[in-house]
Amino acid sequence: MTETQILSERKQSGPLARWFLMLWADKFAFFAALFLLLAVLCAIFGPYLFEAVAIKQNLRGRNAPPFDLARGWIYILGADALGRPLLARIVVAAQNTMLVAAAAVAVSSLVGAVLGLVAGYSRRSAAQWIMRLGDVIMSFPSLLLAVIVLYMLEPSVANIVVVLAITRIPIYLRTTRAEVLEVRERMFIQAAIVMGASHPRIVFRHILPVIFPTLVTIATLDFAFVMLAESSLSFLGIGIQAPEITWGLMVSQGRPYLTNAWWLSFWPGLAIILTTLSLNLLSNWIRIALDPTQRWRLEMGGRKNG
Amino acid sequence: MKSFISKRAIASGVSLVGLVVLVFFLSRLTGDPTDLYLPLDASMEMREQFREMHGFNDPLILQFGRYVADLAQFNFGQSLRQARPAMEVVLEAFSWTLWLALITMTCVTAAAIVIGSLAAFRVGGIFDRIATFFSLIGASAPDFWLAIVAIVIFAVNLHWLPTSGTGTAWHWILPVGVLFIRPFGLILQVVRGSMINVLSSAYVKTARAKGVRTPTIIFVHGLRNAMLPVVTVIGDQAAAILNGAVVVETVFGFPGIGKLMIDSILLRDFAVVLAVIMVSALAIFIMNLLIDLAYALLDPRIRY
Numbered sequence: 001m002t003e004t005q006i007l008s009e010r011k012q013s014g015p016l017a018r019w020f021l022m023l024w025a026d027k028f029a030f031f032a033a034l035f036l037l038l039a040v041l042c043a044i045f046g047p048y049l050f051e052a053v054a055i056k057q058n059l060r061g062r063n064a065p066p067f068d069l070a071r072g073w074i075y076i077l078g079a080d081a082l083g084r085p086l087l088a089r090i091v092v093a094a095q096n097t098m099l100v101a102a103a104a105v106a107v108s109s110l111v112g113a114v115l116g117l118v119a120g121y122s123r124r125s126a127a128q129w130i131m132r133l134g135d136v137i138m139s140f141p142s143l144l145l146a147v148i149v150l151y152m153l154e155p156s157v158a159n160i161v162v163v164l165a166i167t168r169i170p171i172y173l174r175t176t177r178a179e180v181l182e183v184r185e186r187m188f189i190q191a192a193i194v195m196g197a198s199h200p201r202i203v204f205r206h207i208l209p210v211i212f213p214t215l216v217t218i219a220t221l222d223f224a225f226v227m228l229a230e231s232s233l234s235f236l237g238i239g240i241q242a243p244e245i246t247w248g249l250m251v252s253q254g255r256p257y258l259t260n261a262w263w264l265s266f267w268p269g270l271a272i273i274l275t276t277l278s279l280n281l282l283s284n285w286i287r288i289a290l291d292p293t294q295r296w297r298l299e300m301g302g303r304k305n306g
Numbered sequence: 307m308k309s310f311i312s313k314r315a316i317a318s319g320v321s322l323v324g325l326v327v328l329v330f331f332l333s334r335l336t337g338d339p340t341d342l343y344l345p346l347d348a349s350m351e352m353r354e355q356f357r358e359m360h361g362f363n364d365p366l367i368l369q370f371g372r373y374v375a376d377l378a379q380f381n382f383g384q385s386l387r388q389a390r391p392a393m394e395v396v397l398e399a400f401s402w403t404l405w406l407a408l409i410t411m412t413c414v415t416a417a418a419i420v421i422g423s424l425a426a427f428r429v430g431g432i433f434d435r436i437a438t439f440f441s442l443i444g445a446s447a448p449d450f451w452l453a454i455v456a457i458v459i460f461a462v463n464l465h466w467l468p469t470s471g472t473g474t475a476w477h478w479i480l481p482v483g484v485l486f487i488r489p490f491g492l493i494l495q496v497v498r499g500s501m502i503n504v505l506s507s508a509y510v511k512t513a514r515a516k517g518v519r520t521p522t523i524i525f526v527h528g529l530r531n532a533m534l535p536v537v538t539v540i541g542d543q544a545a546a547i548l549n550g551a552v553v554v555e556t557v558f559g560f561p562g563i564g565k566l567m568i569d570s571i572l573l574r575d576f577a578v579v580l581a582v583i584m585v586s587a588l589a590i591f592i593m594n595l596l597i598d599l600a601y602a603l604l605d606p607r608i609r610y
Contacts, residue, residue: 028439135321136328139587143552144333144579147571151336228448232553235450236568251451262458269451276446 022289022298029285032278039275043098046091050074054092054245058083066263078263080253086267093245093268096157097275100246101227104164109219112169116176117203121184131177134170142167142229146238155241160233164226175218179211213290220283224276231272247272311595322587329583330370330576338362339386339574360386373580382584383577387570392577396566396585402472403555403562404589407547409478410485415540418490422497423524423532429502437494444491453484453557470559481558485551489543496539500532507531533604541597545590 023030053074059082066078066086077086119130146163153159183189184207192202231248233239240246247268254264289298340353340362348356357363361372376383382393425437460480461469468477504510505528513527552564559565563582570578 132317132321132324135317136324139321139325139583139590140328141549141567141571141579141583143568144329144571148332148336224446231448232450235553236556238572248448248450251448251454255454258454258458259462262455265451265454269448269455272448272451273443273446276448277443280442280446 018299019289022295023285025298026285026288028281032281032285035274035278036282039094039098039271039278042091042094044095047095050088050091054084054088056084065261066267077267078261080250080264086250086263089245089250090247090268090271093247093250094271096240096244097227097230097246097248097272100157100161100164100230100240101223103161104168104226104230105219105223107161107165108168109172109215109222111165112172113176113215115169116173117180117207119173120177120180121199121203121207127177130173134173137166138170140167143233143236143238146233150238157240157244160230160239163233164229167229168222168226171218171222172215175214176211179214180207183207183210217283217287217290220279220286224279227272227276227279310598314595315591318587318591322584325583325587326580327370329580330373331366333571333574333576333579334366334369336571336574339576342573343386382581385570385575385578387573387575387578392575392581393585395578396563396581399561399563399566399582400585400589402560403548403551403564406478406481406485406551406555406560406562407544410482410547411489411540411544413482414486414489414493414543417486418493418497419529419536422494423501423529425494426498426501426505427520427524434498438498441491441494444487445495446491447487449484449488449551450553450557452487453480453554456480456484457557470557472561477558481551481554481560484554484558485547489540489546492543493536493539496536497532500535501528504528504532530604534601537597537600537604541593545593548589548593549586 023033058079062079062083064075064079064083067076068078074085074088077090079085080089115130115134119127142163145166146160149159149163189202189206192206197206230239230246231251234246234248235252237252240249242249250268251265251272254261254266254268257264285298289295338357339360340356344353344356354363361369364372373383382391382396384390385392385395388395421437425431425434428434457469457480460467467480468474471477501524505524510523510527513523518527549564551562552568554560555562555565556568563586566578567582569575570582
């Protein structure tokens, strides 16, 4: 079969099927996507299904070991120090973990991108101030910020999002500005200026679409980073506070029992590692799939002689 | 070169001044240290006396004025927690962290360059796939979890290594090992990507056609040109450790700058927090200069 035949054959199927085939071509990315889908489903439906089980204490089953089905399948991963099943708690904690990361990435990318567009597009001193502000935020210790927010406001999920979002703004700010500086010198922008387009129109209709793919790629990777950052804060005790749960907090709660019940910290940590790994694998795939010069690697379906 | 350094110094200095002002006022918002340092049953007079002694009763702006005046004489204030000059406390912790960063980054750089180059030599080969997969896992692993798992395996179950503290060389193995993993994953990816580009360039093909031995091609011809982006990432990762590997230092009870930072923040030791920030800023400024020098050294076309 020649190359053109394969390509025309692929074209006939719908765009959804084509994306699916491209995903199937990269097995790692495929399983990463499956796992992420599972995690998202847990985050959405988990609390409704398992909330009651996850907070029910059972002092007889304290630190019950994993792989023991005597108490029922929900105890397959063991139980924590109060006898609550770990599997249910991990599923329920997925919601907070995902929600915090998603919200933080959304806020920081929005604010950072807007500031970056302004800083890159205007030549005035405002740009200088924005960049210096970015430097200050970047070197401001995020731990101190977390403690300040924790003491000034309440230690709620929303406030952790604020802390994480602020610390990640400079990443988007710098990337956007660098890209804008390059794009604004291109011919089509000059043409738009000559034709009398207004500044907002140039920025949002002409510049933004060009830099958008870069922002999406960064946001995917940043999602993993923010998840790790939230886990670290919760682990240190200055993130999410006790009745709420996240995976990072579960790892920290299991730490005192490390010597006799390793599973308390192990499973939630494994959930974190699998999710971030999946995000990394998937963002790798997205980068190839969105790049027209690389996409053939996936469209060939991994066939060596295609 | 001189004007380059001074321009850099001015930009960093402006940011640092802004940062110190911000931290000074914001950290005061986190509450009065009096309750943390005096026993619960301390009388009102004792509390008042404590506040008076450390100047917490004065208006904030006056406290700030006094701090700046002291700074002008290179007096960085006293540590509340240790009753020693804050700078002394910070420099002691910094020397620990500096060694930690130095040892870790040396191991990471050596390992990532050798393995990344070999992986790039046969893209898609079995070695490449294994290296890529493990580096991705390494880059995704949360360090506090790795630290805990490492303690369970090597300290609790196997009794090979001490759980925490410092003293012998054995104490360094776990912190360095855990800190090693994430930068290793990231740097390996960059080495591999950069090497793939370089190895497909014309001058490498020429070298190959002349019959130069493969190791020489990879590590002599290829590596130097592939190093520029790698140096950048090495700098970023080293900066992260220098800024304080808070989690790892906390878990392993390592007396470095990260542990000092979190302890000082939690115990409202304001003078130490500010001193930590200034020392880290200076260290990172110097390191960025070294990175820029490394660029010029690796690529003679770069001039400042």
